[in-house]
Amino acid sequence: MFFADIHTHALFGVDDGAKTEKDMLAMVKAEYEDGTRLMCLTPHFHPGYYGDNRAAVRSAFETLLHYAEDELPDLELCLGNELHYSQDCVSWLRNGDCKTINGTRYVLVDFSHNEEERVIVRGTEELLNAGYRPILAHVERYNALRRRNPLLARLRDNGALLQINTQTLVGEWGFGMRNRCMRLLEDGLVSFVASDCHDMKNRGPGLSKAYEMIVKKIDKGYANALCMNNAAEIVHADTDGKDTD
């Protein structure tokens, strides 16, 4: 059994995640010790906030690959981005500035937590129409989509995929957020649980707590899909973006 985490901010010096190389290695080691054997590094792609961080991303990823090769040889690492939605995002993807998950058609995309429903729907459809498979990052956070599971089901049926965060599911962001996660899981709408780890203190790595909770409260098969199999499947999809549900 191993976990696969498709949303992490462990690369150092590129966004609001790990600050130093030491921080990065501590986070990756903690993920590994928690049972993760496949990890996608997804620094924020948001030129307005983080500028052009592409060279720093490449350099931090090379450092991490060298470390893992020696210390954690059975940890698979790949690269992506967490794309903050903007009207320009399809061109950023097409010209390669923004990375899809491991070079597939799957794109981790986030919106501001107070974004209007119509912007989230339009943005998701733009990505779908451009041939990508958007993965809505921490979908539980979008206030406009609260109690909108039928709308989320429609987006899912059209090809979007939904991701929730470990911390919100296990209740570290309060009961309201936890309940939102549970309703999404109970309706079978979610495809991925991910750590969205940023540091070792407040937004730490690891999926085991969420996994155990889903096994206990919902179903082991669904827990396996959410924390392992679905992520492994998309990371290893070909560049045409083989379907996964």
Ligand SMILES: [Fe+2]
């Ligand atoms: Fe994130």
